[in-house]
Amino acid sequence: MTSASGHIEQLAINTIRTLSMDAVEAAASGHPGTPMSLAPVAYLLFSEVLRYDPENPQWPNRDRFVLSCGHASMLLFSVLHLAGVRQLGPDGQPSDQPAVPLDDIRNFRQLHSRCPGHPEYRHTTGVETTTGPLGQGAGNSVGMAIASRWLAARYNRPDCQLFDFRVYALCSDGDVMEGVGSEAASLAGHLRLSNLCWIYDDNGITIEGRTDLAFSEDVAMRFQAYGWNVVKVPDVNDLAALRAAIASFHQTTDRPTLIIVRSIIGYGAPNKQNSHEAHGAPLGQSEVRLAKRAYGWPEDEKFLVPEEVREHFRQTLGQRGKQVYSQWQAKFQQYQQSYPDLAEQLLMIQQGKLPEGWDADIPAFPADAKGMASRASSGKVLNAVAKRIPWMLGGSADLAPSNNSRITAEGAGDFSATDYGGRNLHFGV
Numbered sequence: 001m002t003s004a005s006g007h008i009e010q011l012a013i014n015t016i017r018t019l020s021m022d023a024v025e026a027a028a029s030g031h032p033g034t035p036m037s038l039a040p041v042a043y044l045l046f047s048e049v050l051r052y053d054p055e056n057p058q059w060p061n062r063d064r065f066v067l068s069c070g071h072a073s074m075l076l077f078s079v080l081h082l083a084g085v086r087q088l089g090p091d092g093q094p095s096d097q098p099a100v101p102l103d104d105i106r107n108f109r110q111l112h113s114r115c116p117g118h119p120e121y122r123h124t125t126g127v128e129t130t131t132g133p134l135g136q137g138a139g140n141s142v143g144m145a146i147a148s149r150w151l152a153a154r155y156n157r158p159d160c161q162l163f164d165f166r167v168y169a170l171c172s173d174g175d176v177m178e179g180v181g182s183e184a185a186s187l188a189g190h191l192r193l194s195n196l197c198w199i200y201d202d203n204g205i206t207i208e209g210r211t212d213l214a215f216s217e218d219v220a221m222r223f224q225a226y227g228w229n230v231v232k233v234p235d236v237n238d239l240a241a242l243r244a245a246i247a248s249f250h251q252t253t254d255r256p257t258l259i260i261v262r263s264i265i266g267y268g269a270p271n272k273q274n275s276h277e278a279h280g281a282p283l284g285q286s287e288v289r290l291a292k293r294a295y296g297w298p299e300d301e302k303f304l305v306p307e308e309v310r311e312h313f314r315q316t317l318g319q320r321g322k323q324v325y326s327q328w329q330a331k332f333q334q335y336q337q338s339y340p341d342l343a344e345q346l347l348m349i350q351q352g353k354l355p356e357g358w359d360a361d362i363p364a365f366p367a368d369a370k371g372m373a374s375r376a377s378s379g380k381v382l383n384a385v386a387k388r389i390p391w392m393l394g395g396s397a398d399l400a401p402s403n404n405s406r407i408t409a410e411g412a413g414d415f416s417a418t419d420y421g422g423r424n425l426h427f428g429v
Contacts, residue, residue, distance in 0.1 A: 009239065012047065012309045013039045014295045015082065017268065020074035021291060022302045023108035023115070025282045030109060030117065033266035033278030034072035036291070037236060038170065038201055041261065042079045044242050045168060046317050053321030054085040056094055057126055060151075060350060061165050061328050064128045064144050068137030068181075069172035069201065070118040071280070077105055077115045080126040082305070082313050088125045092351075099125035106303055135178030138198065141169035142184040145196035145256070146415070146425070150393065153421030155342055160335045162328070162346075166195045173211050176200060176219055187427050188256045189227030192417040196256040197249045201236075203265040209276050220260060229257040236263040268294040349391050358388045379404025386412070386423070395425030 020035035118132035131137035266278025413422035
């Protein structure tokens with residue numbers, strides 16, 4: 001790393017930190033500590049790693065970033081602003097307006113702002129899923145990884161590989177404590193979803209105090225038992241170690257990856273860092289000034305975004321995103337010529353449309369004194385529709401034989417680690 005590159009990296013990281021602090025302070029509410037500590041992770045993912053085009057934030061093969069610790073929303077809003085993500089219009093197409101203008105950051109947690117207290121899907125372009133209830137985003141990320149594998153199995157062809165996107169989820173102590181996180185992690189390991197990476201912020205702090213008040217398990221051993229590749233990064237500020245951990249994820253082809261990152265919550269705030277006081281409340285003006293001083297930042301400046309940071313993101317994520325998007329578009333045009341029927345299916349999936357005649361085979365159920373169990377009629381309807389919609393898939397928590405929810409159409413099969421093209425998902429109880 002050269003001195004110049006090190007300077008712009010640190011400047012960008014500190015921009016994320018100070019935007020987050022200033023927004024929470026202006027709102028007199030929010031969670032500043034995690035954005036301050038995890039700014040290096042967000043910076044590295046968006047500037048160097050994600051295959052993502054900020055000018056086309058809905059293209060199907062983009063990498064997904066999920067902020068499962070949704071309370072740290074300013075981390076995401078800050079990086080979406082710096083990345084220059086475009087706002088989607090009412091027609092679902094990107095406009096020439098930013099998804100997260102600086103004025104919306106100034107109005108964090110205020111009515112009509114695109115920066116609510118927790119990220120909300122379809123409220124803010126660039127937010128892949130609504131998060132806040134801990135564990136929810138982690139579970140969503142497993143579903144996204146399943147979707148990537150299913151799309152690849154069903155629609156990729158030897159001469160045209162359309163789908164290979166990866167999913168990155170940023171998880172807190174609360175996410176790995178929550179039951180839904182455990183269940184999702186177990187399933188991901190069972191399915192060997194090597195396109196899934198969770199980055200666990202091991203900061204040792206919860207709202208009530210140290211995590212060891214209620215949590216003392218060995219998370220690394222638990223995830224190894226789930227069948228995950230586990231990598232540890234002792235210091236979140238060590239970008240080289242973060243790069244090596246992400247490289248381990250990319251090189252692992254038979255299991256998901258958990259990167260355990262040690263961080264100091266509220267990093268840089270001399271009186272509140274590494275304590276629960278930095279977690280869920282504004283730092284206070286004096287502490288904000290001291291933190292900015294520690295960063296070498298102008299203490300009296302609020303919502304400062306150096307132009308060189310914007311340019312840095314344009315030259316990194318912006319240029320990379322344009323390239324991968326244009327390459328994918330060229331592939332899809334080739335695909336449309338070679339496989340027009342499959343291409344039409346993909347367009348309908350993307351547009352949320354159904355094929356003509358999708359309901360043509362739904363049976364009628366005349367009045368009958370004996371009646372029919374609703375699970376029986378439901379199963380008949382389900383399969384009548386599934387036959388007409390080949391991209392319909394699902395599961396029913398180990399109850400398919402009981403509630404007739406199994407898709408029996410020809411070639412439906414089971415989704416598994418050895419066959420990602422199946423339409424019946426099994427995820428246990």
